[in-house]
Amino acid sequence: MIRVLSVDDHPILREGIASLFENHTDMELVAEASNGREALEQFRRHRPDITLMDLQMPEMSGIDVMSAIRREFPDARIIVLTTHAGDVQISRAMKAGARGFLLKGLLRRELLDTIRAVHAGQKRMSSEVAAEIAEHATDEALTPREVDVLRLVGSGNTNREIGTLLSLTEETVKSHIRNILAKLGANDRTHALAIGIKRGIIEL
């Protein structure tokens, strides 16, 4: 019997997931949580085999909750559920200790198998997610500073403003942006922003 904790801020989705388990005797939903804090509490109390974690939640993001759980229970097996994610986000989730990565649109067909696989010690992700990661596997990742710069570009700041905010010279900001454009394959700043958002490099 696989004991599952479901973390999602949408009760209706949790109910849906719960109903999936009804017809399967090899797993049961032991607890639910609607935010990060509850998730941590429920995990401590029930020690589930598998935790289904929505990435996008109020208060604490799914990745933060995951990190917190993993600090306390390094063996926790967590499957990330998301509507859509860019490769960077997936990477971050994976780095934070996710064992599976599942798009919500595929829950119906893949959730149970993914739970079983992860429970069996495998890592699993949707084929689309895998393709997304593969596409950018060879891309040079943005440095944290470059991500900061891109984020500030996204907030509508000029190079000079970014320089002031990050204590950089305008010239340095410019060179960061040139690097960002090159790494993301963007035509200009706005294009870079769009790519950054799509790939989950920045959240605004």
Place this chain on the structure above:
Amino acid sequence: MRTVPFSVGQLLIAFLLAAPLMALDPHTKITDLVHTAWSGGELPFSAVTDLAQTTDGNLWVSADEGLFRFDGVRFVRFEPFSGTHLRYILATHDGSLWVVFSSGLVSRLSGGRITRFSLQELPQTNQLAEDRDGSIIAATAHGGLARFRHGHWHEAASALHHSARLSRQVWFDRDGVLWLLTEDRLLKLLPGEDHFIDPGIPARPSLLSRHPLAESPDGAVWFADSGLVRPVKPGGSENEVKVGANTVMVDRQGSLWVGSKDDGLWRFSGAGAIASGLTGPTGPELEQFTKRDGLSGNIVECAIEDREGNVWVGTDQGLDRFRNGVFHQVAIPDADRINGLYTSSDGGVILALGDRSYLERVDPEGKITLLRFAGSAIANCEDSDGAVWVSTSAGFGRLTSTGISYPPQPRLTAITRMSCRFGDVWITDERQGVVRFSAGKVTSVPGLRSQVRRFFPESPGRVWATYTDGRISIYDSGAIREYGMKDGLPGGAIFDIVKADGGDIWLAGENGLLRFRNGRFQHADVAPGLRLSNIERDDSTFLWLRAGRVLMRMDTREFDRTAANPGYRPRLESYGPQEGIPGDVRIMARSGKRVWVSTSKSLGYVDLNPHIPKNPWPPPVQIEALTVDGKTVNASGGMALPKLIHNLQIDYTALSLSIPERVRFRYKLEGVDKDWQESGTRRQAYYNDPPPKKYRFLVKACNNDGVWNETGAMLDFSIDPAYYQTHWFEAAWGAVGLAVLWGLYRYRLYRLAQKFNVRFEERVNERARIARELHDTLLQSFQALMLRLQAVDDMLPEGKAKDRLEQTLQRGDQAIADGRSAVYDLRSSATTTNDLAVAVSGLGDELATEDSAAFRLVVEGIARDLHAIIRDELYGISREALRNAFSHARARSIETEITYGERELQLRIRDDGEGIPLEILEQGRSGHYGLPGMRERARQIGGQLDIRSQCGAGTEIKLTIAATIAYRRSKGRRLFRLFQKREDSV
């Protein structure tokens, strides 16, 4: 002031033409001349000392109070001479006016300039005269003489061997003979001679006499001595007039006018005939006109004849004018009480006065015979055989100078109307009805009603009867026909009937004039508003009418014109006070060759064909003064008026002195009036708040007979601008105005942009809200629903239901994916990039295929950040336009041009294809070409979409958006943030 007078030639021709016509008729009695007096309070002076008319047409009046100009309406003081005493004035042919002051000083007024002569130049002067050569002779103190020639005075007495103690008067006759009146002699100097000769005329000149000499047309010189006026010739004393005269004047018709010292004005008609000894058996006609007749004063100082033939007389108390009239007064006592006027066969009239028991028969010479009877007359008439029939309270009878005789029975004692002619008397009697009295017998006429207003015996046995109800009966030898409205009668009473020579019957009534011709009535209201009470015909085509209280004459052709065209205003000549008919006209009747008129003041007649000479003189026009906000200034050409004028009054006048009341004007202020302004008889023009600029005022006038002086007068003047009316000030204001307008424009743009920004922001917010809503609730719910259905699916056994559910679930997945994608579109931009150029370029690449048109993108200017909404809409429009171009236009090349201008953003998509068919362009057929959609999108973002397309010449779609709306300002980043919020989880 600039007057436009006649040329000398014109003047002369007019004078020659006018001379025989324009003069007072010597055959008209002096009392029948139209006399007008100005005296007392209406004058700015007390006594007139002299009169003169200068060649410009002005009548000058000299007085103890100064010099005045008179145009027949207004006296205008000549300011430079105000307060001076003037004794004598002389108008000369060069247009000058010479003035002799009481002090003996002389001034000359010429062309608006005054020349004052000192006593060194010219000793004290008694009188002046103009020689034939235009030089001036002055009679000066101590028997001196001086001549003014070439601008200077020269002593003349010694050259002429003149040595009298006194030079009292000088005067030239037509032959150029200089007459000089000394203390006791009348001397003459023939032209070219240098010695005066003494014709031996005893002279006891009056000290006060001003104009003691005059010449009649036959060349006789008349001399007014103290107590006598006589021709200067041996034996002339036979024709002397024993009048103490101040002045003598002979008019163009040869009448001698004598202004007496204290006995009024005398006229001596036919003075010429008398002087030349051709006196007829009746002797000289000497007429007197005194204060009793209306003269302003009995001391007559001077008399002149103006060029229109009017005689002006100055007295100690005022000014008088005599003019030709048409009315010949017949003096009868109590003329104002006449209540019946009947024509008499001898050309005179028979009058009924009040309720007296006699009638007065007035013969053409004015002799009165009384026709007595007992009681009072009710109605009466005179038959063509001279019989006068009268209806008295005692009965109906025939009246002679010896008394009344009554015909045999029946006695008619209640007669209301009667009329006699052709031996018949037609009578309405209240008791008997209408009867005919003929050959001593009374017969009843039963077919005629007794409400007869007027009988008109047209011919023997035929009579017209008009009724008070407006109907008419014609009785003809026993047959009666009655006419009413349906026969063309206008209704309203018919008061009088006359038969014209051609057989037409004319009827005058309450509603105008009727003509009966060929058995039919024709009507024309020739004098609307006036009742026509009497009608007579003259020997030609004219009708005389009493219309209201005025006598009028009308050509029957005017009737035809009025009848043919009801809008036509017929011309009627009116004969009233201006023509010498005093008072209100009460009764008019023709008798012989006269139209007799009884008025509220007198009885008289007008000749059937009145001879009133037309006034051929176009009146000289003058602009006299400008009154600027109550301050009057003399008019002078090119004058500059002060700034900020509120009320401008321009006084002008015309010098037609005969009937100034009928002088009419039209004027025009160029720059203000578009057309000539008809001012009627008004002699002022008014303007309010004339703006500062240059003006030209033009005025024309016509005389009493409608002869226009088309040249008129003209005055140029200008009004100074106030500082704020100057050009630089206007320019400054203009600049300020433009700046304000610019500011307003900018503000409007700003507001517009703000409005759009707000709208965009709202739209973005709304989008975000909807997206969140969809994402957070709907999509999640569907997701959950799918999971539940999957749970059901898991429970189902293999079979048809499971398969069906499986399919349904897959469709559900697809639907959710689509929904998510839609949400994604909502939350992000439709374009994958924020750069419009990149997005459009991508569109082009997407649409272009190997066979399709070549696509090119041009970006002008530096790319600016756009509002997301605008970018999306531009993208949408581009997509639509490019799609059209690629799929419908069959273009070889398609070009998109994005211009980031300073003022506006422009998006242009053009192709060289077939063009959009006109009907689609105009109607924007839905579903095709997406034109309405494009327009709607453009409108939404405040843009201007122009589509230009020509069949075969390609299409250009141009979208323009104001920069303020299109470009994002560096501050407005909130929009951007909002739209990308929570992008990560989508």
